[in-house]
Amino acid sequence: MSRVVKLAVIPGDGIGPEVITEAEKVLDAATSGGDVRFERTRFSLGAARFLETGETLTDTDLDAIRSHDAILLGAVGGVPGDPRLKDANIERGLLLKLRFELDHYVNLRPSKLYPGVPGPLAAPGDIDFVVVREGTEGPYVGNGGSIRTGTPHEVANETSVNTAFGVERVVRYAFELAERRSKKLTLVHKTNVLVHAGGIWKRLVDEVALEHPDVAVDYLHVDAATIFLVTNPGRFDVIVTDNLFGDILTDLAGAVTGGIGLAASGNINPDGAFPSMFEPVHGSAPDIAGQQKADPTAAILSVSLLLDHLGLHDEAQRVTAAVEDDIANRGTAPRTTTEIGDAIAARVSA
Amino acid sequence: MSRVVKLAVIPGDGIGPEVITEAEKVLDAATSGGDVRFERTRFSLGAARFLETGETLTDTDLDAIRSHDAILLGAVGGVPGDPRLKDANIERGLLLKLRFELDHYVNLRPSKLYPGVPGPLAAPGDIDFVVVREGTEGPYVGNGGSIRTGTPHEVANETSVNTAFGVERVVRYAFELAERRSKKLTLVHKTNVLVHAGGIWKRLVDEVALEHPDVAVDYLHVDAATIFLVTNPGRFDVIVTDNLFGDILTDLAGAVTGGIGLAASGNINPDGAFPSMFEPVHGSAPDIAGQQKADPTAAILSVSLLLDHLGLHDEAQRVTAAVEDDIANRGTAPRTTTEIGDAIAARVSA
Numbered sequence: 080m081s082r083v084v085k086l087a088v089i090p091g092d093g094i095g096p097e098v099i100t101e102a103e104k105v106l107d108a109a110t111s112g113g114d115v116r117f118e119r120t121r122f123s124l125g126a127a128r129f130l131e132t133g134e135t136l137t138d139t140d141l142d143a144i145r146s147h148d149a150i151l152l153g154a155v156g157g158v159p160g161d162p163r164l165k166d167a168n169i170e171r172g173l174l175l176k177l178r179f180e181l182d183h184y185v186n187l188r189p190s191k192l193y194p195g196v197p198g199p200l201a202a203p204g205d206i207d208f209v210v211v212r213e214g215t216e217g218p219y220v221g222n223g224g225s226i227r228t229g230t231p232h233e234v235a236n237e238t239s240v241n242t243a244f245g246v247e248r249v250v251r252y253a254f255e256l257a258e259r260r261s262k263k264l265t266l267v268h269k270t271n272v273l274v275h276a277g278g279i280w281k282r283l284v285d286e287v288a289l290e291h292p293d294v295a296v297d298y299l300h301v302d303a304a305t306i307f308l309v310t311n312p313g314r315f316d317v318i319v320t321d322n323l324f325g326d327i328l329t330d331l332a333g334a335v336t337g338g339i340g341l342a343a344s345g346n347i348n349p350d351g352a353f354p355s356m357f358e359p360v361h362g363s364a365p366d367i368a369g370q371q372k373a374d375p376t377a378a379i380l381s382v383s384l385l386l387d388h389l390g391l392h393d394e395a396q397r398v399t400a401a402v403e404d405d406i407a408n409r410g411t412a413p414r415t416t417t418e419i420g421d422a423i424a425a426r427v428s429a
Numbered sequence: 430m431s432r433v434v435k436l437a438v439i440p441g442d443g444i445g446p447e448v449i450t451e452a453e454k455v456l457d458a459a460t461s462g463g464d465v466r467f468e469r470t471r472f473s474l475g476a477a478r479f480l481e482t483g484e485t486l487t488d489t490d491l492d493a494i495r496s497h498d499a500i501l502l503g504a505v506g507g508v509p510g511d512p513r514l515k516d517a518n519i520e521r522g523l524l525l526k527l528r529f530e531l532d533h534y535v536n537l538r539p540s541k542l543y544p545g546v547p548g549p550l551a552a553p554g555d556i557d558f559v560v561v562r563e564g565t566e567g568p569y570v571g572n573g574g575s576i577r578t579g580t581p582h583e584v585a586n587e588t589s590v591n592t593a594f595g596v597e598r599v600v601r602y603a604f605e606l607a608e609r610r611s612k613k614l615t616l617v618h619k620t621n622v623l624v625h626a627g628g629i630w631k632r633l634v635d636e637v638a639l640e641h642p643d644v645a646v647d648y649l650h651v652d653a654a655t656i657f658l659v660t661n662p663g664r665f666d667v668i669v670t671d672n673l674f675g676d677i678l679t680d681l682a683g684a685v686t687g688g689i690g691l692a693a694s695g696n697i698n699p700d701g702a703f704p705s706m707f708e709p710v711h712g713s714a715p716d717i718a719g720q721q722k723a724d725p726t727a728a729i730l731s732v733s734l735l736l737d738h739l740g741l742h743d744e745a746q747r748v749t750a751a752v753e754d755d756i757a758n759r760g761t762a763p764r765t766t767t768e769i770g771d772a773i774a775a776r777v778s779a
């Protein structure tokens with residue numbers, strides 16, 4: 080008896096379609112011959128779609144996506160500064176809208192320095208941590224506005240909204256993850272300045288910590304956390320943080336572990352009420368689109384996170400292992416996007 | 430005819446007093462025999478004062494400080510987690526209060542990798558840039574609050590306030606600085622998410638740029654900026670950014686240029702309506718206080734910024750040159766705080 084997983088695929092813009100082709104190839108390799116069949120629907124969403132139709136994400140799109148079990152996304156966004164996209168804001172109207180509408184309250188971003196990967200640090204040490212970034216609150220809620228806009232008397236505000244409901248659930252997820260890893264959790268915020276937003280995070284971490292006496296908890300201000308990410312990244316295991324600090328820390332973490340060509344992420348609704356979405360951390364990089372220059376590894380590692388999320392842990396493990404082997408055996412000659420995808424898929428099938 | 434500069438000195442807590450002793454020593458060396466006499470008043474402010482008197486910064490303190498020409502500050506803040514300081518918030522009540530009350534709208538933070546300084550990057554390249562961080566607005570305004578505090582229904586908000594008045598003046602300062610340096614300016618924000626707060630920054634940079642056609646302007650999202658700070662810090666010259674992003678970027682910049690033991694800063698009121706304040710970027714580090722382990726270089730470089738601000742450019746230059754010489758000739762043997770201060774002061778006098 081075979082299980083069917085309905086997968087929504089959003090290749091998106093720029094290098095998105097290229098890396099998704101390779102990600103799907105690896106997904107096929109990892110699941111072929113197994114009990115699970117992936118029934119895929121492609122969604123044409125992103126800057127290209129906006130330029131064609133003026134639409135970013137319609138209710139019809141959203142309803143259709145919602146009826147799937149999971150989402151695989153490449154990257155969305157047009158050429159920076161394209162005047163035709165001036166009022167589009169694909170990021171808010173598409174990417175963030177999906178995260179918010181589908182209640183992706185856990186934005187899971189593992190950072191690992193694979194052996195053989197060159198990075199910017201002279202002595203990186205052993206880097207292997209996961210950032211659990213809140214995905215539906217904080218400064219990302221879009222609760223801003225301005226008065227006297229465009230005049231010398233403009234005032235532009237932006238409000239970070241943090242609820243006990245929203246913070247507690249992601250903190251619980253992070254503690255559970257810490258239990259399964261090294262039992263070490265670091266809260267990152269800026270409690271000395273953002274007294275209220277920081278206060279609710281501190282309180283809920285302290286409260287949930289009581290239920291996890293075996294998890295060692297520490298706290299860092301976000302500015303100090305960036306220092307440690309370059310001087311002693313090995314000190315981290317699970318980091319829990321808000322939406323904005325998580326955005327910043329994970330790009331920096333991607334850089335110190337050899338570039339965001341390798342950084343995968345999951346936008347997860349742990350309750351299963353909505354489909355979770357898996358995507359590389361990198362953007363659409365229109366400057367190198369269509370040139371077979373993009374590294375599909377981040378997209379492929381996102382497939383591993385997807386498989387894990389679906390309970391297909393062996394398959395996920397095979398994908399990760401294939402990526403590790405591929406990285407360890409990378410020569411110095413540059414490879415095309417397809418060549419990297421083929422090589423990893425072959426290792427998965429081997 | 431000699432000029433008198435009334436200098437308020439706030440040694441503060443932890444390593445503050447130690448590094449300020451050396452900073453004053455170098456100030457003396459740089460100005461002795463000259464036309465300018467520094468008339469100093471010491472202010473006992475910080476965690477120690479709070480523990481003694483329950484006071485953080487009284488109106489009397491503030492009035493007295495306001496009557497000075499400039500301020501030299503070591504570091505303030507008690508032992509993290511000290512229960513007696515739980516409700517003190519020295520950061521907001523003292524440091525940020527000074528910055529806000531004295532309208533320090535330019536928080537100037539140079540980052541330079543001096544030859545011979547070991548840093549975390551394998552190939553740092555030539556690092557020499559200045560962050561112009563806004564100092565009186567953004568998420569730092571303290572415009573936050575919570576309802577149902579401490580309950581499962583708590584909502585905690587924090588509002589970033591950005592005015593055209595406040596953004597334009599710091600942007601103008603940054604452009605003028607860029608004119609005097611390499612004529613390159615990078616705005617860092619998160620305009621794709623913080624649409625309103627980011628929008629006012631983008632608009633005013635674009636507007637002021639019209640008056641500086643020879644300055645090359647670019648823009649980076651804060652997450653991307655952290656990547657470049659570790660992969661290509663040499664690309665930066667002048668960065669202008671908001672209060673929170675500036676806080677994060679300058680700690681990271683301090684780390685990549687060899688540690689915040691070297692990072693100096695000026696909290697500047699360019700209009701001269703209020704005294705400007707010069708301080709190392711590092712904190713009070715109570716764990717190593719009184720042990721002569723602190724590097725006073727950041728405090729000494731802050732003296733150089735102070736001298737520059739007072740128009741004593743030659744003296745400022747002599748301090749910087751002495752620091753560069755000292756760094757270039759550092760042996761491998763550890764030196765005490767006093768030894769470093771003595772060595773730099775001797776070079777200034779030589």
Ligand SMILES: CC(C)[C@H](C(=O)O)[C@@H](O)C(=O)O
Nearest residue numbers: 170171174326360621622652
């Ligand atoms: C594109 C942008 C809205 C997004 C974010 O800020 O979350 C991106 O930077 C990310 O990290 O996925």
Ligand SMILES: CC(C)[C@H](C(=O)O)[C@@H](O)C(=O)O
Nearest residue numbers: 271272302520521524676710
């Ligand atoms: C101590 C803290 C309030 C302060 C800040 O956030 O500005 C510090 O980190 C700094 O950068 O000077």
